[in-house]
Amino acid sequence: xxxxxxxxxxxxxxxxxxxxxxxxxxxxxxxxxxxxxxxxxxxxxxxxxxxxxxxxxxxxxxxxxxxxxxxxxxxxxxxxxxxxxxxxxxxxxxxxxxxxxxxxxxxxxxxxxxxxxxxxxxxxxxxxxxxxxxxxxxxxxxxxxxxxxxxxxxxxxxxxxxxxxxxxxxxxxxxxxxxxxxxxxxxxxxxxxxxxxxxxxxxxxxxxxxxxxxxxxxxxxxxxxxxxxxxxxxxxxxxxxxxxxxxxxxxxxxxxxxxxxxxxxxxxxxxxxxxxxxxxxxxxxxxxxxxxxxxxxxxxxxxxxxxxxxxxxxxxxxxxxxxxxxxxxxxxxxxxxxxxxxxxxxxxxxxxxxxxxxxxxxxxxxxxxxxxxxxxxxxxxxxxxxxxxxxxxxxxxxxxxxxxxxxxxxxxxxxxxxxxxxxxxxxxxxxxxxxxxxxxxxxxxxxxxxxxxx
Amino acid sequence: xxxxxxxxxxxxxxxxxxxxxxxxxxxxxxxxxxxxxxxxxxxxxxxxxxxxxxxxxxxxxxxxxxxxxxxxxxxxxxxxxxxxxxxxxxxxxxxxxxxxxxxxxxxxxxxxxxxxxxxxxxxxxxxxxxxxxxxxxxxxxxxxxxxxxxxxxxxxxxxxxxxxxxxxxxxxxxxxxxxxxxxxxxxxxxxxxxxxxxxxxxxxxxxxxxxxxxxxxxxxxxxxxxxxxxxxxxxxxxxxxxxxxxxxxxxxxxxxxxxxxxxxxxxxxxxxxxxxxxxxxxxxxxxxxxxxxxxxxxxxxxxxxxxxxxxxxxxxxxxxxxxxxxxxxxxxxxxxxxxxxxxxxxxxxxxxxxxxxxxxxxxxxxxxxxxxxxxxxxxxxxxxxxxxxxxxxxxxxxxxxxxxxxxxxxxxxxxxxxxxxxxxxxxxxxxxxxxxxxxxxxxxxxxxxxxxxxxxxxxxxxxxxxxxxxxxxxxxxxxxxxxxx
Numbered sequence: 009x010x011x012x013x014x015x016x017x018x019x020x021x022x023x024x025x026x027x028x029x030x031x032x033x034x035x036x037x038x039x040x041x042x043x044x045x046x047x048x049x050x051x052x053x054x055x056x057x058x059x060x061x062x063x064x065x066x067x068x069x070x071x072x073x074x075x076x077x078x079x080x081x082x083x084x085x086x087x088x089x090x091x092x093x094x095x096x097x098x099x100x101x102x103x104x105x106x107x108x109x110x111x112x113x114x115x116x117x118x119x120x121x122x123x124x125x126x127x128x129x130x131x132x133x134x135x136x137x138x139x140x141x142x143x144x145x146x147x148x149x150x151x152x153x154x155x156x157x158x159x160x161x162x163x164x165x166x167x168x169x170x171x172x173x174x175x176x177x178x179x180x181x182x183x184x185x186x187x188x189x190x191x192x193x194x195x196x197x198x199x200x201x202x203x204x205x206x207x208x209x210x211x212x213x214x215x216x217x218x219x220x221x222x223x224x225x226x227x228x229x230x231x232x233x234x235x236x237x238x239x240x241x242x243x244x245x246x247x248x249x250x251x252x253x254x255x256x257x258x259x260x261x262x263x264x265x266x267x268x269x270x271x272x273x274x275x276x277x278x279x280x281x282x283x284x285x286x287x288x289x290x291x292x293x294x295x296x297x298x299x300x301x302x303x304x305x306x307x308x309x310x311x312x313x314x315x316x317x318x319x320x321x322x323x324x325x326x327x328x329x330x331x332x333x334x335x336x337x338x339x340x341x342x343x344x345x346x347x348x349x350x351x352x353x354x355x356x357x358x359x360x361x362x363x364x365x366x367x368x369x370x371x372x373x374x375x376x377x378x379x380x381x382x383x384x385x386x387x388x389x390x391x392x393x394x395x396x397x398x399x400x401x402x403x404x405x406x407x408x409x410x411x412x413x414x415x416x417x418x419x420x421x422x423x424x425x426x427x428x429x430x431x432x433x434x435x436x437x438x439x440x441x442x443x444x445x446x447x448x449x450x451x452x453x454x455x456x457x458x459x460x461x462x
Numbered sequence: 463x464x465x466x467x468x469x470x471x472x473x474x475x476x477x478x479x480x481x482x483x484x485x486x487x488x489x490x491x492x493x494x495x496x497x498x499x500x501x502x503x504x505x506x507x508x509x510x511x512x513x514x515x516x517x518x519x520x521x522x523x524x525x526x527x528x529x530x531x532x533x534x535x536x537x538x539x540x541x542x543x544x545x546x547x548x549x550x551x552x553x554x555x556x557x558x559x560x561x562x563x564x565x566x567x568x569x570x571x572x573x574x575x576x577x578x579x580x581x582x583x584x585x586x587x588x589x590x591x592x593x594x595x596x597x598x599x600x601x602x603x604x605x606x607x608x609x610x611x612x613x614x615x616x617x618x619x620x621x622x623x624x625x626x627x628x629x630x631x632x633x634x635x636x637x638x639x640x641x642x643x644x645x646x647x648x649x650x651x652x653x654x655x656x657x658x659x660x661x662x663x664x665x666x667x668x669x670x671x672x673x674x675x676x677x678x679x680x681x682x683x684x685x686x687x688x689x690x691x692x693x694x695x696x697x698x699x700x701x702x703x704x705x706x707x708x709x710x711x712x713x714x715x716x717x718x719x720x721x722x723x724x725x726x727x728x729x730x731x732x733x734x735x736x737x738x739x740x741x742x743x744x745x746x747x748x749x750x751x752x753x754x755x756x757x758x759x760x761x762x763x764x765x766x767x768x769x770x771x772x773x774x775x776x777x778x779x780x781x782x783x784x785x786x787x788x789x790x791x792x793x794x795x796x797x798x799x800x801x802x803x804x805x806x807x808x809x810x811x812x813x814x815x816x817x818x819x820x821x822x823x824x825x826x827x828x829x830x831x832x833x834x835x836x837x838x839x840x841x842x843x844x845x846x847x848x849x850x851x852x853x854x855x856x857x858x859x860x861x862x863x864x865x866x867x868x869x870x871x872x873x874x875x876x877x878x879x880x881x882x883x884x885x886x887x888x889x890x891x892x893x894x895x896x897x898x899x900x901x902x903x904x905x906x907x908x909x910x911x912x913x914x915x916x917x918x919x920x921x922x923x924x925x926x927x928x929x930x931x932x933x934x935x936x937x938x939x940x941x942x943x944x945x946x947x
Contacts, residue, residue, distance in 0.1 A: 209757065209794050216799035218792060219947050220760050221700035221752035228643065228694055243909075243944050250611055251946075253694055255639035258608075283910060382798075382908065384865060410795045412864075 181318045184230040184257075186241050187214060188434040189297045190267050190306070192443045194234060196332045197310045201321050205230075210435020213410050215287075215382070219244040227252035230263065231317055234310065237266035238273060240294035265313045268294065271302045274363050286380025298432060299364035300340050303443060304333045339444060343451045344369065350458045355404040356397055356419065358411045361432050365450070374400045377407075377415060385415060397423035403461045404454065408432045428457045559604045562940035564664045566597040572930035574920070578622065580891070581920060581928060583676020585683075586619075586663040588932050595620040596934070597663045599631070603943045610635040613943070615662060631662070632685065643696065648689040654704045654748050655766045656808045657786040659683050665945055667806075668900055669916045669932045672856035673874040674810045677892070678782055680716025684768070686744065701751040710737075710744035710770040717780045717812055718744055718770040726834075728890065729845055729883035730819040732773035744770035752947075762788040762947060775817015775847070783811045788947075792862075802862040809855035816883070818847040836887045845883050852878035852893055866906045874898040894923040910938045 181202040185191035191206035198204065207223050208214050214236075227233065227248055235241055249257060256263035273292025281290045296302045311329035315322030351370040355362075358377045366373050375396055379389040397405075397419065405420040405427045407413075413427075420427040430450045431437040440446045568588035574581040578589035588594040598618040606612045614633040620626050634649030652660050658672065659679055675683065688708025695701040711719035711734045719742075722732040737743065750764035768782040785808065792802040821834040821842035829835050833842040854876030861869045878893035902916035914934040921927050 211795040213797055213799070216796065218760070218790065218799075219944065220754065221702075221750075221762055221947055222754050222760070224694065224702075225697070225700045245944070247944050247946050250636065250638060251645065251694075253639055253643050253645055258638055259605075283908075287908070410797045412797060 181231045181314060182229055183232045183234065183314075184226055185234040186236055186245060187297070189443065189446070190234040190236070192434045192446075193297075193303055193307050193332075194232075194310050194314075196443065197307055197325050197328045198314055199324070199328055201318065201324060202314065206435075208433075210431065210433050210437075210440070211409055212433075213408075214240060214433070215243065217241075217244045219248050223248045224251050227257060228254050230254060230257050232263045232265060232313055233257040234265045234267055236294050236297075237268035238291040238294035238296075239289050240268075262313075262316055265309060267306050267309070268292075268296055270305050270309065271296050274367065275360065286378070287382035289381070293360055293363055295361045295432065296364050298362060299368045300336050300343075300447060301368065302364065304336055307332050335444070339447065343447055346451055346455050347371070350403075350455070353404070353458055354397075354400050354402045355406050356393065356402050356423075356425070357405075358407045358416060361408055362406055369451075371454075374402045377405075377419065390415060390419060394419055394422045397425060403458055404428050406430065406454070409436055426457045426461050428453060430454065559602060560941040560943060562601045562603075562938060562942035564597070564599045564601070564662075564936065564938045564942065566599075566664050566934065566936045568594045568596050568669055568932050568934045570930065570932035572918075572928060574925075574928040574930065577930075579681065581930065582670055583673060583681055584663075584671030585681035587670040587681075588930075588934075590622050599662060599664060601942060605638075606635060609638060611638060612636075629682070631682075643694040645692045645694070646689065647692070650687045651685060651690070653684040653686070653688075653706055653708060653744075653746050653768070654690065654692075655679065655684050655746050655768055655782070656784040656810065657762075657764065657788055657806065658808065659685075661945070664936055664938070667858060667860055667868075667870055667904075668872055668902060669914060669934045670900075670918070672808070672858075672872070673876045673896060673898060674808060674854040674856055677852065677854065677876055678717055678810050678812050680714060680720075682714050684716070684746075685714045686710070686712065688744070690746075697751075699751060699753050701749070704746070704748040704750070706744075706746040706748075708744045708746070710742060711735075711773075715744060715770070717768075717772065717782055717814065719773045721773060727892070728774065728814070728816050728850060728881070729843075729887050730774050730816060731823075734773050735771070735776070742771050744768060757794045759789065759791050760947070772814060772816075774815070774819070778815040778817040778847075780815065781813045785809045798865045800862045800865045800867075802860075804860045804862075805858070806860075807855060807857040810853065812850075812852045814850040814852070816845075816848050816850055816881075819845040821845075843886060845886070848882045850878060850881050850893065852876070868904045868906070870900075870902045870904070872898075872900045872902075874900070889924050891922070891924070896920070896922045912936045 180200075181198065183191070183194045183198060183202050183204045185194055185204060185206050187208050188206040188210050191204045194202065195204050205226055207226070208217050230252075233249070235245060249259075254263075255261060258264065268291075273294070273296060275289075276292035277288060277290060281288050297306070307329045311322075311325040314325040318325075347369045352372055354372045354374040355366065356375050356377065357363075357366075357373065360373075360376060360381060363373060365371075375393050377385050377390070377393065379385055385393075396402075402423055402425045405416050405423075405425050407416050407427070407429055409429055409431055411429075413429075416427050419425070430453050431440050431446065434440055434443060434446050436446075437449060440449050566586070569592065570588060571591035572581060577591070582589060586597045588596065596619075600616045600618075601613065602616075603613045604611070612635045615631040616633075617629040617631045618626060619629065630650060632649075632651050634647055634651040637644075637646045640646060654660055656675075656679075658666065658675055663671075671681070671683075686708040688706055690704060690706035692702055692704040695703060709715070711721070713720060713723075719734045720727065720732055721734040724731075726732075735742075746766065746768045748764060748766040750762065752760065752762040754760050764784075764786045766784040766786070768780075768784075770780060772778050772780040786806075787808075788804065788806045790802060790804040792799065796802070821844070822828075823833055823842075824830060827841070829840060829842055835841065836843050854874070856872060856874045858870060858872035863869060875897045877895040878890075881890070881893070884890050884893075898921070899919045900916055902914055904912055904914040906912045912935065914936075916932050916934070918930040918932070919927070920930065
């Protein structure tokens, strides 16, 4: 390799002191700056409370992560962008010297090169607050081209390492949830003491999520991972966690929360299970978040987990959980009252996604469009379902927004029922922005449809 | 002594009182325990009851409190696992070993007469008219301990003569949480070079291996025993740096110290040689990065290289460079992962330093029966040292039309520079220009089975056009780990 980079980010007078440090570690690639002496130069003026090596202190790449998830997150929880990313002081004392390959590139805020010439690339400046040369960011860098076509790659690599080293940590607990519903509940408990990211998006079919590489990056920085469990994410989550290199969220670790624990799951097979019965979940139906009573249990577990990870705020989390549960009790009474006149009304669903909702509010499932979990319907099954729906006077065909419409429409039309599309997850509809609005919306829609068909 | 007697009486009375108190205490304890048990039972029966909405809500509140107070583990694990229990094959919380079996077959035919290793370069491709047992793969996978995950893929195949043979495709461990964002993989594994080489044949989108993979990485892919370190860069997007060091010999390192089973390669007889220094190992650096272009579009791109000695001479090396790109569109409101469109392409370039080679094997200067005289001048051939450059690419587009139905189209192209030995021996089929176009159609009854029909239009320089039609079918049993993106 003939072209190489090092980045110096330095305070006044740093040019002299940098030279020996950088030449000393010319060939030190990945084992950047192992010596305590070097590290003391590297650590930001104030870093987070989490121990080094736990990923916490270097969490400041977090604002950039908004790049991918800002849509989801801002839709669900309008957090101020980049909040909690404490800016380092314009550190006269702070010097960073990262030598990636073997040549030298100099960039100094106060070097004769000047401010503008050492700006970060535009695409990074646009996304990362504080990187803009005009803002009072403590560091500044310039990448000198050693060889025109290759240098950018190494330059960016150097820039990324620079980020990981200088950025001060956020004190917030970084929560990653598989589903937006768990993210919404975590947000209720954690308030402004946490940041939350949901891997699955509201309108998505949670059984068939692509394990995007970006999820590895997100999971690497997680302090707490909330998963549905009961094999809900078995098709995509395990390899992501295995590759995330984050001991905090490995199965059984204190930062791993199985949301289905402590919840009585429906449809737990009592006899032997095999795949001739379709994609049966041997641990039970994993769509449990559609029962608000289950949310109460989960919220208590989230408060416990957050209290364990962030003891200084454990009272805050516990109080939020209590408040949430009181509110759920009040809302549950309201939702029950709204649906009371329709108790026992029969519905057909596509998949067994709404079972917990139906059980909670006294509606009855007359059949599913899928003959077996995950199996597409045959014409014979559709015919039989229509006949049964007619006979049992099914009022509603209830499907999630991502399902195809043709078959459900056919069944509804022929059975004299009404087709209703309602979200089963937070974010599944534009009006469903949190856990309460999910039920407010779904209950209102169902009540309106049942009223009409009465 | 009356006083003493009185005292004795008192002591006895006190003892009696104490005994009574003890009995009382034990009785109360017993009663309370019974009461507690009764309460527990009551809670349980309440749980099972279905009552009116108002009563249910009040009850619910109590239950929720009672449940959240209790340790959750007690409720989810009705029966502790014991070593005598059968091994679970469906995944889940009690799994010590995930075991799965995948069977991949093909049926069909071709106009070509050299189907095996001529027309079809892949070791798991269909090799004959009629049926081919492509790949019978048993996968063992699980957590080794708190530090490692382990995986082994053992392949059974049946060759054209009907002989069954066994292949240890992969067997490696992988660290779970090394510090410094590092991950170590060690054992026998598919080299992280390019994209397709990392995947087992049953997840490929086409019946056969792309031509670039067959020519440069070998019919069975680039894999060997070794160790790989990877570093997840602290970038806002996914980016990972890999460095692998592996053995450089054998047929699973085709462009390197390949013994080639006594057949000449590039006009020369190969000699695997032996490892003399660290430089005789195979080194494979790779960098991969992924970007979410929008909510529904993801891009994964990688650059790879492989450096190692080859078997054509004492001081000859091979350099292999690769570029891979995978783009996928899948709308955010997909149903069962459909519809989708994905585009995957890989380009590779190989520089192969072929050593000087004297066909006078016994050194007597005369032409003997096992020696080669292609120019017909009566003396064994003498080949000069030269560098062979080869390149190629494949590009494939998949369209997931609706749940269970996928249509695909792949284009292949490979070519090489004209070499000195070819002037003597004629065009080398293993390096000649060639292209192929393959449309296909796949039906997935579920994620655990598939049926695929593919047509190949092959055009080989100095052979001409060949047509092939293959029907592939697959089934998967057991708990097969999720695949990466």
